[in-house]
Amino acid sequence: MKTNRLLLALIMLLLLAACSSPPRITQSPAKAAADNTLKLAHSLEQKQNLKDAYLTYQSAYDQYCRFASFKGKLYSLSGMARIAYLEDDDALLKEKMDMMEELVRYGEPGTDYIPLLVNLYILQDKKDYQSVREEAKDSYDYPIDARIQILSYKLQADSYLNPGFKSAEYDDLDRLSKRYKRSLKTDFSADPSLLSGAHYALAYQDYKLNDLRKAEKNLEAAIDLDYLHENFPGLGYGYWLKGKINLKNDDKPAAISNFMRAQSIFKSLDMKEMLDNINTELEKIKGNI
Numbered sequence: 001m002k003t004n005r006l007l008l009a010l011i012m013l014l015l016l017a018a019c020s021s022p023p024r025i026t027q028s029p030a031k032a033a034a035d036n037t038l039k040l041a042h043s044l045e046q047k048q049n050l051k052d053a054y055l056t057y058q059s060a061y062d063q064y065c066r067f068a069s070f071k072g073k074l075y076s077l078s079g080m081a082r083i084a085y086l087e088d089d090d091a092l093l094k095e096k097m098d099m100m101e102e103l104v105r106y107g108e109p110g111t112d113y114i115p116l117l118v119n120l121y122i123l124q125d126k127k128d129y130q131s132v133r134e135e136a137k138d139s140y141d142y143p144i145d146a147r148i149q150i151l152s153y154k155l156q157a158d159s160y161l162n163p164g165f166k167s168a169e170y171d172d173l174d175r176l177s178k179r180y181k182r183s184l185k186t187d188f189s190a191d192p193s194l195l196s197g198a199h200y201a202l203a204y205q206d207y208k209l210n211d212l213r214k215a216e217k218n219l220e221a222a223i224d225l226d227y228l229h230e231n232f233p234g235l236g237y238g239y240w241l242k243g244k245i246n247l248k249n250d251d252k253p254a255a256i257s258n259f260m261r262a263q264s265i266f267k268s269l270d271m272k273e274m275l276d277n278i279n280t281e282l283e284k285i286k287g288n289i
Helices: 004-021 029-048 050-066 070-088 090-107 113-125 130-137 144-161 168-181 190-210 210-229 230-250 251-267 272-287
Strands: none
Touching: 004 029, 029 050, 029 070, 029 230, 029 251, 050 070, 050 090, 050 230, 070 090, 070 113, 070 144, 090 113, 113 144, 130 144, 144 190, 168 190, 190 210, 230 251, 251 272
């Protein structure tokens, strides 16, 4: 009996020692800090706080430099390039794009999708949908987050250029979105705004195809994600499209309500072009009631 007690005590001591052992480090604290800085920069950019977003992207870039993470540097540069474009700083935009090109060519081959996404962002903002369609080339070699963005750009371009015709990219984007949705539960680095953007692109194609029930389902998924994760520009576009769907369903009161939600968001973000669009829609509806 005494021997059994001694054995039990020894086992308990070993268990306590195991529980009190320091956790094994599986990721560099420096990388975790840089990744968090990059996420903060992206969040600031979404909220249209461009000055602070740029400085935070620069901070992330400097942090990635310390341990030579070329991919991290590329994502930081892509954020700075988007902001340079939005602020009409052509010289700064060229500088950041040139830096990205050099990194892709010599430092991190196979990451050409990162500058490609910047180009697609700019082309879509300029409403050059034909060029978006030509440049948005999907590849199985790209990571799933890049593929979702590329397909979302391509699908929206197809919706503008060929209204009423289903895009070949629709089913691929739908399938990848379902895969990416599962990863949100387990992957801390997954970006919910990519999934909401995909749902929005699917909803817009559904709207153009007059499949309004499907459009509403995809749009609700996009709006829920944008609201939950504070992607306010995306939320504004979601309410705008919801208003357009309401009009097709001949529900003018609901359309006015959703356009006013979009109006509130675009006004708070100083997104003048979309605000003008919303005001025109509201004047047209109210004039016909």
